Amino acid sequence: MPVVRDLRVLLQLRDFRHLLAVRLLSQSADGVYQVALATYVVFSPEKETSATAIASAMAVLLLPYSLLGPFAGVLLDRWRRRQVLLYGNLLRSGLAVGTAVLVLAQVPDALFYVSALSVTAVNRFVLAGLSAALPRVVDSPERLVMANSLSPTAGTLAATLGGMVAFIVRLSGPGGSSSDALVVLLGAALYLAAGLATLVMPLNLLGPDPAVLLPRLRTALLSTAHGLVAGVRHLLKRRDPTLALTSMTLMRFCYGALTVMVLMLCRYEWAGNEADGLALLGLAVGVSGAGFFAAALITPWAVGRLSAIGSHSRADGQLSWIMVCAAAAALLEPGLGLPFEPAPMLVAAFVLGLTTQGAKIATDTVVQSSIDDDFRGRIFSLYDVLFNVAFVGAAGVAAVMLPPDGVSSLLVVCVALLYAATATLVLFHVKQDQGRTRQRDVSRET
Incomplete structure (x- = not known):
């Protein structure tokens, strides 16, 4: 009940509702796309799946988060975050369509993994942008605490729901590569919807403030690396x-x-x-x-x-x-x-x-x-x-x-x-x- 009450309070904020809609659409697309990759790698009847292939797919899905995550914020402090969410989702939609074409064409696995890796690499910037934008759509520190608690949870539930929908579509589809491509195209459609949903927000709503003086990009990246070392020592x-x-x-x-x-x-x-x-x-x-x-x-x-x-x-x-x-x-x-x-x-x-x-x-x-x-x-x-x-x-x-x-x-x-x-x-x-x-x-x- 407290969660429902807090969410009702936050949904009274128009800008928060718009940003939450982008998150839900984007992360539901993530759930669909991840299940599409997993089922293509593991359950395609024309493929003799091995544990090595599964490990490769997991590396494609997860390593971009790890390698790009600490540095994503440096760029998000320089780009308009609304544009990051717009172009990031549109780019993922286009790349997902390309992945569907590769699935139908039954190309070598290496080319398929390059396409999938491109989609998940962009995902790191979108998720970081959603988090960085939250303070711009709430009106008090107390509501920011609520938003930080509820928004990621809602996104996780959306990803889970997207994954379940992907399983249903895959099981009810024509079978084989056609079903895999259909699920990927569903993810592409959701990415497109997430990108278009950002257009209801003003261009500069999500920051960053263009008046803030920032260090040079090279200096900021080196500072991030040094900061991580200092964090490990701490x-x-x-x-x-x-x-x-x-x-x-x-x-x-x-x-x-x-x-x-x-x-x-x-x-x-x-x-x-x-x-x-x-x-x-x-x-x-x-x-x-x-x-x-x-x-x-x-x-x-x-x-x-x-x-x-x-x-x-x-x-x-x-x-x-x-x-x-x-x-x-x-x-x-x-x-x-x-x-x-x-x-x-x-x-x-x-x-x-x-x-x-x-x-x-x-x-x-x-x-x-x-x-x-x-x-x-x-x-x-x-x-x-x-x-x-x-x-x-x-x-x-x-x-x-x-x-x-x-x-x-x-x-x-x-x-x-x-x-x-x-x-x-x-x-x-x-x-x-x-x-x-x-x-x-x-x-x-x-």
Whole structure:
């Protein structure tokens, strides 16, 4: 109910409504396009899909975010952000149409990946532009906090909905490359709609202010690089956020490896035909999303309970929740995964969605509360890099370990051991922190 009330307040602001509409259209297109790429790479009947191909597709989808993300803001401070949103979405629409043509033409994979990489690279500027423009469409700091909380969440829901629509279109289409191209064209249409939606906003509404004096581009880019190095040094001096980011990176790695395995199982082991495999994959995505939603509901309560046990600090409560999530995954993942049957694996998808997102919420909070404000943006840029590179790295490792049908007991066991190692690492840190706190309390009393 508070979320609905806050959203109702924000929707009274005309400019916020317009910017939110652009975000929803743009990110729903992202969801459609990502599913289109995944189904083309994994489920095209004329292609013999391998784990290596899946890893390549994940690299195309995620690495542009990591490599361009920290530097996107430098350019967004120089270009009119409304024009970035307009031309960025129009460019992605055109590139997506080109991707559809390549799918129909059945060109070599390398050319297809170049086209897909171009679309996702532009995406980094659009998402950063949407975030940078938010302060220009709200009228108070309090509403900005609400907007920063609700807008990305609404965008994520739009991307999820777009992905589900893409699955439906793919399953109900004519089949083969024609269905893949149809889904890509749906994404292109949504990108076009997102671009045209920006035209209702005045040219200079979203900034930046042309009167602000900015350093030269080369100086700004070098300053960003030096700032990231300074941010890493700042992070390493603080134990709690360093541990939280390390743990989240390891858990993201585990989630990525299992994602590739499930894709291969849906393609070859569980389904007698393409449609059944796609339906199973869509169900797995939905169940994992339900786990993400459950984590948002459970995590605040769980952290509060863990903080209260033994009078732990709030930070120790957050870290303890990360430990519980990693330990739960370590215990449940082998039992649910080793049968290699759809029903228990779907339960595992829910559990891993809950534990991964629960740990991420706690990690976000630890970083936000433990890092100085001057460094917070840089640390979250680093966080974004670690989050995506871990997923792509996991896909690469899975590509080496997985057999053609996706059934690998070794991978399941190794992931469980990595989850257990993560839980042990956090437990050791929390116990050390509590010991230091007790020593300080004894010293004060004496």
